Amino acid sequence: MNVSNDKVLRIGMAGLGVVGQGVWKHLDSHRGPLEERLGARLELYCAAVRDPSRARAVEIRPDQFRRDPVEVATDAEVDLFCELMGGTDVALKATLAALEAGKMVVTANKALICEHGEAIFAAAARNDARLYFEASVAGGIPIIKALREGLVANRFPLIYGILNGTCNYILTRMEAERQGFETIVADARRLGYVEADEALDLDGWDAAHKAVILAYLAHGHWFSLDEMPVRGIREVTLDDMDWADRLGYRIKLVAMVRRDFKTDKVFCCVEPMLLRKDLVLAKVDGVYNGVSVLGDVVGESIYIGRGAGQDATASAVISDIVDAAIDRLHGVPAFMPTFVSGRVAFAPLDEVRRAYYLRLSVVDRPGVLAEVSTITARHGVSIESVLQTPGREEDRAHLVLTTHESSEKQVRDVVADLREDRAVLDPPLVLPMPDLNGR
Ligand code: NDP
Ligand code: HSE
Numbered sequence: 001m002n003v004s005n006d007k008v009l010r011i012g013m014a015g016l017g018v019v020g021q022g023v024w025k026h027l028d029s030h031r032g033p034l035e036e037r038l039g040a041r042l043e044l045y046c047a048a049v050r051d052p053s054r055a056r057a058v059e060i061r062p063d064q065f066r067r068d069p070v071e072v073a074t075d076a077e078v079d080l081f082c083e084l085m086g087g088t089d090v091a092l093k094a095t096l097a098a099l100e101a102g103k104m105v106v107t108a109n110k111a112l113i114c115e116h117g118e119a120i121f122a123a124a125a126r127n128d129a130r131l132y133f134e135a136s137v138a139g140g141i142p143i144i145k146a147l148r149e150g151l152v153a154n155r156f157p158l159i160y161g162i163l164n165g166t167c168n169y170i171l172t173r174m175e176a177e178r179q180g181f182e183t184i185v186a187d188a189r190r191l192g193y194v195e196a197d198e199a200l201d202l203d204g205w206d207a208a209h210k211a212v213i214l215a216y217l218a219h220g221h222w223f224s225l226d227e228m229p230v231r232g233i234r235e236v237t238l239d240d241m242d243w244a245d246r247l248g249y250r251i252k253l254v255a256m257v258r259r260d261f262k263t264d265k266v267f268c269c270v271e272p273m274l275l276r277k278d279l280v281l282a283k284v285d286g287v288y289n290g291v292s293v294l295g296d297v298v299g300e301s302i303y304i305g306r307g308a309g310q311d312a313t314a315s316a317v318i319s320d321i322v323d324a325a326i327d328r329l330h331g332v333p334a335f336m337p338t339f340v341s342g343r344v345a346f347a348p349l350d351e352v353r354r355a356y357y358l359r360l361s362v363v364d365r366p367g368v369l370a371e372v373s374t375i376t377a378r379h380g381v382s383i384e385s386v387l388q389t390p391g392r393e394e395d396r397a398h399l400v401l402t403t404h405e406s407s408e409k410q411v412r413d414v415v416a417d418l419r420e421d422r423a424v425l426d427p428p429l430v431l432p433m434p435d436l437n438g439r
Contacts, residue, residue, distance in 0.1 A: 007040035009325045012078035013047040014069035014094055015085035016056060018192075019108050019135070020047065022314030023084065024058040027321070034318075038325050048072045048085075073098035080324050082317065083107040092116050099123040099131070104328065106320040108135035108313055111200075114209035118222045130327060132320035137210040138163055138289040140312030141305040142319065147217045147293065148338075154295030156218040160256040160436065161291035162284050163210040163270075165308035166193045166201040167233045167253040171272075172285040175241050175250070181234065193287065193308070203232035204253065204270040211255035214291075215268050219259060220339030227346045229269040229408075235429050236272050240359060243387060243400045247357075249274035249433065250282045256434065258347075261296075265347035274357050274433040280304075292436075352408040355384065355433040357400065360418065361426040364397040368423045372399065375421065379413045381406045396425060402433065 011027075013020055024044060027034075035041055045064070052065035066072050073081045073094040081098035083105060085091050091112050098105045100123060107113065113120065113136050124131045134144045138161070147156075162168050166188055173184045185202070188194050193201075200206040208230045215223050233253050244251050254273040259266045275282040280302050284290035289307025294300050306312035362368045369386070376383055387400040403411070411430055418424045 007329060008043050008079075009040060009321075009328055010043045010045040010077055010079045011082055011321065012045050012066075012072040012075055012080070013082045013084060014072050014091070015083065016047045016049050016058070016060070017084070017086075018310050019313045019317065020082075020084040021056055021058045022310035023082065023317045023321075024060065026311070026314045027318055028058070030318070034322060038322065038329065040325060040329055042321065042325060045078060046072055046075070069094035070097050073103070074101050078103065079328060080104045080106060080321065082321065083109055083112070084317070085109070086111070088112050088115050092120075095120060095131075096123050099127050099129040102127050102129050104130045104132070104324040106132045106317060106324060108133070108317055110136040110206065110209040110213060114212040114225070117213070117216060130324065132324055133213070134320050135313045135316035137213050138291055138303070139165065139305070139307040139309065140315045141289055141291065141303045141307065142316065143214070143291050143293075143303055144217060145319075146301070146303060147214070151293060151295050151298060151301070154297045155261065156257075156259065156293060156295055157261060158256070158258050158294040158436075159214050159218055159291065160254055160258075160281070160434075161214075162252055162281060162289050163255045163291070163307065164201055164204070164207040164253055165287035165289055165306070166195070167204075167207070168285065168289070168307075169193055169287045170202075171233060171236065171241075171251060171253065174236075174238060178238060180238060181236070199232075201232070202234055204230045205232075207253060207255045207270040211257055211268050211270055214255070215257045215266060217338055218257060219266055219344050221266070221344045223266070223268050223346060227268075229271060231271045233272050236431075239398065240357075240429065240431070243359070244274050244357070246387065247274070247385070247402065248277055249357075250277055251275075251431065252282065252284075254281075254434075259344065260347070260351075263347075263351070264344045265351060266344045267347040267352050272431050274431055276436070279436060349409040349412065350407045353405045354408070355405050355435065356403045356411050357429075357431040357433055358403065358411075358414075359429040359431075360399040360401070360424055362397055362399055363423045363425065364395050365423070368397075369399065371421060371423055372401070372418065375417045376401070376403070376414050378417065379410045381410050381414050405435070 048066040
């Protein structure tokens, strides 16, 4: 196909940091084949940044810099606004301004989509504009396209995955090198893996943003972070990894979206979980992400790849830019609308049933195990196995219990009572052990 000079898609970017520079660099280096296939030019027109004097690893002329993202979003010369700043304040203003101006918008900003998705999609629909957000979940893995296009024939009883590369990197290295959390997290910071707001990664919020987006794509409903259990990896110790190993499991930070199609209740959560070692996702290590999607027609499909970093994320952003260019050139809708919302509700805690791992630090004296089992029995929680090892300090022992399937509410009640028990020395650690083969 010839590249026509009057067919030009002008791209205005906001953000030329890790991801923005990746997009600029790879669009420049792959321009020839992309333009040839599209039959149109992709022009990197301008980029808004906070500090234009900062050194960048891409070639950009001084006159291409802007300071105001909203100016880029509303510039009449810009066809496509590419939001790669992060944050939910200026990014929201600029994204809405671009959509109100009828522009196509590409974003990698999962926090923005999670927290303001409803308003943003409404603005897109109102203005016959389009929003593309492939890079917002699992970096370079095309999971959004998979759910919206390749798997469109399916309903999704279960989606679960490792969605935060930084946490997966930390857990993998802790386990492999027998180092504590603080040591490895310091390395992750040095390597630039940990977000400036560390809670996003380490306390599970980044994975939760991504889980909310997956839940929207799979079920057409925007769940609120407030209703989801969200926990990060700070409490997981090397001892927990060893016990998990003895039980035949590995500990991963898992985001899960499970729907019961009989009741239309959906449970979404992000928690460190014990995954059976033979599961594919239990073997996804380092900064890699993995997502397992159970479709009622196709069965299980699994996606693994680099979930973060400049190149992987740029790959996803560029795929959105190309989709936008195709839509612009041919006027063909890029994707199926999501499912109709309003049919599903968040699952109450007593309907969420799983087996659990409970790690307790207790006074090392006779009768303590009986006290603990009295509490579990009081709430109808049945113990499947018990491991006990002496603690590192005198008069202290570690008890590791695994339970038969119990409800989340029962287990929370057990933990509340254990915290009141004088024989229990520290807050217990509870990790789900989901039955993923039996679904
Ligand atoms: P960076 O912090 O590296 O870059 C942010 C860029 O935005 C910088 O160029 C900065 O300007 C610019 N910027 C920030 N605020 C403003 C503002 N108010 N006005 C103008 N420019 C502004 O972030 P990343 O590239 O890592 O992330 C960008 C987005 O991509 C985020 O939403 C992130 O969640 C998402 N993402 C990131 C991934 C990754 O691996 N890094 C993976 C997947 C998604 P200046 O350079 O002058 O400071
Ligand atoms: N902080 C995120 C992660 C970046 O570690 O996965 C990619 O979204």
